[in-house]
Amino acid sequence: MMAWIKVLVMVACLFPALVECRVRHYKFNVVMRNTTRLCSTKPIVTVNGRFPGPTVYAREDDTVLVKVVNHVKHNISIHWHGIRQLRTGWADGPAYITQCPIQPGQSFVYNFTITGQRGTLLWHAHILWLRATVYGAIVILPKLGVPYPFPTPNREVVVVLGEWWKSDVEAVINEATKSGLAPNVSDAHTINGHPGPISNCLSQGGFNLPVEPGKTYLLRIINAALNEELFFKIAGHQLTVVEVDATYVKPFKSDTILIAPGQTTNALLTADLGTGRYMVAASPFVDSPVPVDNMTATATLDYSGTLSTTTTRLTTPPPKNATPVATTFTNSLRSLNSNQFPAKVPLTVDHNLLFTIGLGVNPCSTCVNGSRLVGDINNVTFVMPKISLLQAHFFKISNVFTDDFPGNPIIAYNYTGTQPTNLRTMKGTRLYRLAYNSTVQLVLQDTGMIAPENHPIHLHGFNFFVVGRGLGNFNPKTDPMNFNLVDPVERNTVGVPSGGWTAIRFKADNPGVWFMHCHLEVHTTWGLKMAFVVDNGEGPNETLLPPPRDLPKC
Numbered sequence: 001m002m003a004w005i006k007v008l009v010m011v012a013c014l015f016p017a018l019v020e021c022r023v024r025h026y027k028f029n030v031v032m033r034n035t036t037r038l039c040s041t042k043p044i045v046t047v048n049g050r051f052p053g054p055t056v057y058a059r060e061d062d063t064v065l066v067k068v069v070n071h072v073k074h075n076i077s078i079h080w081h082g083i084r085q086l087r088t089g090w091a092d093g094p095a096y097i098t099q100c101p102i103q104p105g106q107s108f109v110y111n112f113t114i115t116g117q118r119g120t121l122l123w124h125a126h127i128l129w130l131r132a133t134v135y136g137a138i139v140i141l142p143k144l145g146v147p148y149p150f151p152t153p154n155r156e157v158v159v160v161l162g163e164w165w166k167s168d169v170e171a172v173i174n175e176a177t178k179s180g181l182a183p184n185v186s187d188a189h190t191i192n193g194h195p196g197p198i199s200n201c202l203s204q205g206g207f208n209l210p211v212e213p214g215k216t217y218l219l220r221i222i223n224a225a226l227n228e229e230l231f232f233k234i235a236g237h238q239l240t241v242v243e244v245d246a247t248y249v250k251p252f253k254s255d256t257i258l259i260a261p262g263q264t265t266n267a268l269l270t271a272d273l274g275t276g277r278y279m280v281a282a283s284p285f286v287d288s289p290v291p292v293d294n295m296t297a298t299a300t301l302d303y304s305g306t307l308s309t310t311t312t313r314l315t316t317p318p319p320k321n322a323t324p325v326a327t328t329f330t331n332s333l334r335s336l337n338s339n340q341f342p343a344k345v346p347l348t349v350d351h352n353l354l355f356t357i358g359l360g361v362n363p364c365s366t367c368v369n370g371s372r373l374v375g376d377i378n379n380v381t382f383v384m385p386k387i388s389l390l391q392a393h394f395f396k397i398s399n400v401f402t403d404d405f406p407g408n409p410i411i412a413y414n415y416t417g418t419q420p421t422n423l424r425t426m427k428g429t430r431l432y433r434l435a436y437n438s439t440v441q442l443v444l445q446d447t448g449m450i451a452p453e454n455h456p457i458h459l460h461g462f463n464f465f466v467v468g469r470g471l472g473n474f475n476p477k478t479d480p481m482n483f484n485l486v487d488p489v490e491r492n493t494v495g496v497p498s499g500g501w502t503a504i505r506f507k508a509d510n511p512g513v514w515f516m517h518c519h520l521e522v523h524t525t526w527g528l529k530m531a532f533v534v535d536n537g538e539g540p541n542e543t544l545l546p547p548p549r550d551l552p553k554c
């Protein structure tokens, strides 16, 4: 009898709009599935055989328990991208940073509580390139009875953007790792798993979004692509942006949304055209001379009652190098900063950091050119450890990492000027140590090594405020005078402009080891990554919990 009641409660809890549940159970079976996209059949790694994977629904303050069972031959781990994981770093997910991978045949229960967050986030695999097909949405509803700070939509729709390779993605990155050159770009972008009808594969339908005239829809847009920032547009309609990375923003209208891998955007769409069929487009944004998949993914917005003979009204995506469109969107983002949702920007700074982010070239005798492309932060190309950094930190295991990550470039140079002749980097598993509650100002400075490029930098375990942004080299004397310390946007992933810089601030109020990396997977693979280690504060509420018993072993 009790067992049946437990099962009923668990099932009911999958419908959070109907019942209140403080604990939500999910089961993720990692399995292979054959699929046909772009008219080619291939097996892909999925969760529960679904692509994109299942949406995780929860309410603010809920505890989420996800049992991940690995039925495939790859090691796996899942990251709950943007979830703060207060004191529960063990459930964060990046392989060899906070846990050893879940090996074939094994399982692990991710156990975390959602505190002080509501909105849209995403989950994805955080090992190798498996997140190409292993991803899905996280929808965090406000506490029961608390309304959105914007008009309640009639319906909500998850829109996950992705990237598709005809080949096996692990073969793509393995080939590149062997040659030392850049990996092949993808063959298509996708909207909810579909490249859309306008592609060189006529048999494919696309994602269809049915709407009724006069109604309002909340689009929960997620960029789960591996390597490309995307523009998102709907023919004939404006979107009202109300939230990014699960933080509310001051609403603003835009016909184009810019979204980097790892970012999320909630936007209201009013179906105010009465009838017809309208093209939805996701296209790349790259404003540097690097190879890019230039395919546009399409879907259809379909008004009820539209005749089947009606042609779809098309939209023209911005050119892929449309920096002004991207900049206008980025500059429109402001925290809501209301009484209920204040922007708690740190006003004092304990650690004033400048990190250069970019690429380099190191010798490699077995590589095609005798050299290998690498990524680095402050000239350190990160070397992955053999056991997780969080375990090494918690159990005080030595010789896994050092805590001497340079807070500033060791050699200062004109970062965005003429390319230096020496493109070499050094290797290391170096972390930057922060005392609990210390405040950080971090300037992320793009370099022109190889090519200036827009890097979406993601910090685990924290939200940060984006207080400033500019082109060229950051000027520590004049640029801080223009910082926005009142209502800067709060997020977990920020695009550093090509040949420019972005300044962020955060408070180190979460003990543990927290990964920071470029969310272009190709750059992460190349070593554009590092981690912060945040010490415990005072008392149990400021102390990292002990590891769960089923934490995977290496």
Ligand SMILES: *[C@@H]1O[C@H](CO)[C@@H](O)[C@H](O)[C@H]1NC(C)=O
Pocket (backbone or CB within 6 Å): 032, 033, 034, 043
């Ligand atoms: C996928 O298709 C191949 C070839 O048709 C088949 O051998 C394999 O069993 C299928 N795998 C799955 C998981 O369905």
Ligand SMILES: *[C@@H]1O[C@H](CO)[C@@H](O)[C@H](O)[C@H]1NC(C)=O
Pocket (backbone or CB within 6 Å): 065, 109, 111, 112, 545
């Ligand atoms: C989840 O973690 C909490 C501590 O944060 C613990 O009290 C609870 O027992 C855990 N639940 C499971 C099912 O492991």
Ligand SMILES: *[C@@H]1O[C@H](CO)[C@@H](O)[C@H](O)[C@H]1NC(C)=O
Pocket (backbone or CB within 6 Å): 167, 168, 171, 172, 175, 184
């Ligand atoms: C990468 O692209 C090249 C050139 O198109 C092709 O020959 C190669 O097979 C591709 N590699 C993979 C793993 O798909």
Ligand SMILES: *[C@@H]1O[C@H](CO)[C@@H](O)[C@H](O)[C@H]1NC(C)=O
Pocket (backbone or CB within 6 Å): 294
């Ligand atoms: C897209 O890229 C391919 C290969 O790089 C190129 O041949 C093609 O001309 C490009 N198309 C557009 C519209 O830029």
Ligand SMILES: *[C@@H]1O[C@H](CO)[C@@H](O)[C@H](O)[C@H]1NC(C)=O
Pocket (backbone or CB within 6 Å): 361, 368, 369, 371
């Ligand atoms: C490496 O080789 C490729 C093709 O062989 C060439 O296009 C490229 O310029 C070379 N890159 C470097 C950094 O030497």
Ligand SMILES: *[C@@H]1O[C@H](CO)[C@@H](O)[C@H](O)[C@H]1NC(C)=O
Pocket (backbone or CB within 6 Å): 414, 416, 417, 418, 473
């Ligand atoms: C850096 O180089 C650029 C391009 O050559 C130049 O315009 C700029 O003035 C230089 N900046 C500094 C601080 O030297």
Ligand SMILES: *[C@@H]1O[C@H](CO)[C@@H](O)[C@H](O)[C@H]1NC(C)=O
Pocket (backbone or CB within 6 Å): 379, 410, 411, 422, 424, 425, 426
């Ligand atoms: C980076 O490190 C390499 C290897 O130690 C060194 O040769 C190079 O000068 C360094 N470059 C910078 C910009 O610090």
Ligand SMILES: *[C@@H]1O[C@H](CO)[C@@H](O)[C@H](O)[C@H]1NC(C)=O
Pocket (backbone or CB within 6 Å): 436, 437, 537, 538, 542
């Ligand atoms: C951290 O800050 C909170 C207030 O924000 C304070 O209550 C707590 O004592 C501080 N802890 C430490 C270790 O400074």
Ligand SMILES: *[C@@H]1O[C@H](CO)[C@@H](O)[C@H](O)[C@H]1NC(C)=O
Pocket (backbone or CB within 6 Å): 539, 540, 541
């Ligand atoms: C720890 O946090 C809980 C929940 O926020 C609170 O009820 C409790 O008083 C705190 N304990 C201490 C020692 O600060």
Ligand SMILES: *[C@@H]1O[C@H](CO)[C@@H](O)[C@H](O)[C@H]1NC(C)=O
Pocket (backbone or CB within 6 Å): 073, 074, 075, 100, 101, 103, 386, 553, 554
């Ligand atoms: C899976 O992870 C374990 C533990 O780190 C490692 O020993 C093993 O080589 C990995 N397996 C594969 C196929 O990468």
Ligand SMILES: [Cu+2]
Pocket (backbone or CB within 6 Å): 454, 455, 456, 518, 519, 520, 523, 524, 528
């Ligand atoms: Cu990058």
